[in-house]
Amino acid sequence: MITRDKRKRGKDAGFTVVEMALATTMLMVGIMAISAATLRMHQLGRQNRERTIAHNAMTQMGERLNSASAIAALTPSTWADTVIGAYSEGGTIGNLFSVTGLSPIDGQEKPGAIEFITDETLTDKELGVAMGMPRDLNGDGDATDTDVSETVQLLPATITISWAVRGADMSIKHPLFLMGY
Numbered sequence: 001m002i003t004r005d006k007r008k009r010g011k012d013a014g015f016t017v018v019e020m021a022l023a024t025t026m027l028m029v030g031i032m033a034i035s036a037a038t039l040r041m042h043q044l045g046r047q048n049r050e051r052t053i054a055h056n057a058m059t060q061m062g063e064r065l066n067s068a069s070a071i072a073a074l075t076p077s078t079w080a081d082t083v084i085g086a087y088s089e090g091g092t093i094g095n096l097f098s099v100t101g102l103s104p105i106d107g108q109e110k111p112g113a114i115e116f117i118t119d120e121t122l123t124d125k126e127l128g129v130a131m132g133m134p135r136d137l138n139g140d141g142d143a144t145d146t147d148v149s150e151t152v153q154l155l156p157a158t159i160t161i162s163w164a165v166r167g168a169d170m171s172i173k174h175p176l177f178l179m180g181y
Contacts, residue, residue, distance in 0.1 A: 047165065050102060051172070054161040057099040057112060058174050061159050065114070069155075069178040079180035080152045087114050087157075102163035105171075111163045117156040118149040129175045131156050153180050 015023075065087065072082035089095045097112035104111045117127065120143040124130050134143040138151040155178040162171040 047170075050163065050165065050170070053099060053101045054111075054163065054170075054172055057097075057102075058159050058161055058172065061097060061112060061114065062174065062176050065157060065159075065176065065178060069180070073180055076180060080149055080155060083155065083178060083180075084116050084118070084149055088116060099161060099163070102161070105162050105164050105169045108162065111161050113160045113162075115158045115160070116149075117158070118147055118152060120145045120148055127158065127175075129158055129173050131175045131177075154178075155180065 065083070068086060069079070069083050072079045075082070085091050086093045087095055095114045096110040097114070099111045102111045117131075117133070118137070120137050121134050124133050127133060133156065135154070135156070136143045137154050137156070138145060138148040139153050140151075156175065157178060158173055158175050160171065160173045162169060164170075
């Protein structure tokens, strides 16, 4: 028979130390999982923000190149020289450009770079981007010229943006064609 003291003790009894330790452990595991998920969401948000900045910068540079091409096309005889001369290495504008909000990869001066392709014999594999190359760029009926900078009518270019992220380097590359007519 249960005495009154034993019933009272059973009713008023609290959690044991083992039960408290188990509950605390489960709570800590849950908090750590939520913390890890939150940290990862912030990292993904930062990566998405940086990728958006890079894509916007790439679009702006593509528009600038198309605008420069349209203006230079007013003088067809010097179109290629004008565009390539302005946006190539050592040109008045240069082939490198800054992107606000992105840090260049170690060893690079700026995150953005423009490259003009004046060799008709290069392939997409060699360029690292799908452009349908090799291709007749100067309209002479073949795609065998290695330098068409003087006579090019269809000027392929690539815009590359490479930036440093904690623990990794990111890069995106976009091909485009400029027309001299």
